[in-house]
Amino acid sequence: xxxxxxxxxxxxxxxxxxxxxxxxxxxxxxxxxxxxxxxxxxxxxxxxxxxxxxxxxxxxxxxxxxxxxxxxxxxxxxxxxxxxxxxxxxxxxxxxxxxxxxxxxxxxxxxxxxxxxxxxxxxxxxxxxxxxxxxxxxxxxxxxxxxxxxxxxxxxxxxxxxxxxxxxxxxxxxxxxxxxxxxxxxxxxxxxxxxxxxxxxxxxxxxxxxxxxxxxxxxxxxxxxxxxxxxxxxxxxxxxxxxxx
Numbered sequence: 001x002x003x004x005x006x007x008x009x010x011x012x013x014x015x016x017x018x019x020x021x022x023x024x025x026x027x028x029x030x031x032x033x034x035x036x037x038x039x040x041x042x043x044x045x046x047x048x049x050x051x052x053x054x055x056x057x058x059x060x061x062x063x064x065x066x067x068x069x070x071x072x073x074x075x076x077x078x079x080x081x082x083x084x085x086x087x088x089x090x091x092x093x094x095x096x097x098x099x100x101x102x103x104x105x106x107x108x109x110x111x112x113x114x115x116x117x118x119x120x121x122x123x124x125x126x127x128x129x130x131x132x133x134x135x136x137x138x139x140x141x142x143x144x145x146x147x148x149x150x151x152x153x154x155x156x157x158x159x160x161x162x163x164x165x166x167x168x169x170x171x172x173x174x175x176x177x178x179x180x181x182x183x184x185x186x187x188x189x190x191x192x193x194x195x196x197x198x199x200x201x202x203x204x205x206x207x208x209x210x211x212x213x214x215x216x217x218x219x220x221x222x223x224x225x226x227x228x229x230x231x232x233x234x235x236x237x238x239x240x241x242x243x244x245x
Contacts (some may be wrong), residue, residue, distance in 0.1 A: 002050045003106025004179060005043060008094045009036075009113035010058045010084050019233040024061050026113045030240050035230050036070050038116035038244075042173075045123045046109060052078045054101045056094045059083040090201035096186045099179070108179035110203055114231040115172045118245045121226040127175065132215035133207050134175040135159070137168040138222045145169035146204030148219050156217035159207040161197045168219055171227050174203045176210075185209040 009026055016025050026036040033041075040047075047053065053076055057063035064081045071079045082098040095110050102108065117136070127134045135148055135156070149158040149166040158165055176182045189195050189209040197205070207217050228244070229235045 002048065002103070003108060004052045004054060004102040005046065005109045005111065006054045006056060006095045006098055006102070007039070007111050007113060008056045008091050009063065010056050010088065010094045012058065012061075012087070015232055016236075021233075024063070026063070027066065028236070030230075030236060031244050034070070035116075035236075036067070036113060037074070038228070038230065039111065039113045040070070040074055040076070041119055042115065042117040042122060043109070043111060044119035047076055049077065051076075052080065052101070052103050054080045054082060054098050056082045056084065056098050058087065059085055088201075089196070089199065092186060092190070092201040092203045092206060095203065096183065099183055102179045104179075106179070108176045108182050110174045110176075110182075112172045112231075114229070116228040116230060116239070116244070117171060117173070117222070118226040118228075121222050122173070122220075126220050128218045130216055131218040132177045132181060133210055133217040134220070135204070135207065135217065136171045136173050136220040136222055138171055138224045138227050139167045140169050140224050142169070146202065148204075148207075148217075150219065154218075156207065156211065156219060159204050159211070159217065161202045161205050168221065170204055171222060174207075181210060181215070182206065185213075 021028055028035050055067050080101045082101060088094045137148055143164050146161050147165045148156050148168045151157040185206040189206055190201055228239045230239055
């Protein structure tokens with residue numbers, strides 16, 4: 001994929017430290033590889049020679065050298081680090097503050113550092129022609145996800161955070177046909193403080209702004225067995241007990 005991938009990894013991973021882990025979450029090893037490796041492997045088919053990858057990190061974690069070494073091993077060449085002095089009010093902001101590093105043209109993909117999706121389940125050719133946004137989803141229980149509601153034509157009609165408006169839950173990957181659309185949506189949507197959820201600025205609701213602007217948002221419906229969420233010690237334990245593909 002030409003354009004820019006933004007990987008947000010600017011949290012403290014406090015639940016893992018509380019569980020006894022002694023390294024940042026992205027350095028934790030499972031099945032012989034770090035969680036950083038597993039997350040980046042998810043994007044195998046999106047990272048090409050001309051893809052810029054921007055990592056948004058917390059300065060106190062001193063992530064730069066580790067990230068650059070891991071990217072070199074993975075063959076990722078155009079790597080940029082944006083360090084934050086403190087925690088932001090959510091992933092949407094963490095991505096937004098790195099915008100000066102994005103390529104001026106091409107799509108924008110935002111991902112996290114604690115989800116592994118089997119790479120063949122995520123391919124850019126799955127994005128429908130004419131889509132302004134794309135949200136890979138899976139059908140799982142729970143209220144703690146971002147959700148997408150579809151119309152009869154299969155295109156999204158609503159996107160909500162922590163509100164189960166459908167069975168389609170986001171896996172945590174967000175694609176925008178143009179980075180400029182993300183910036184404009186962020187600045188317009190969050191101009192209304194009521195759009196924060198629990199005081200946080202999430203990425204998924206920004207598609208609501210795109211929908212209001214007449215943009216077309218698509219999803220992919222992934223098999224749950226191909227998505228491995230690694231955000232908590234309990235979720236990591238499930239992954240460690242499985243055989244990854």
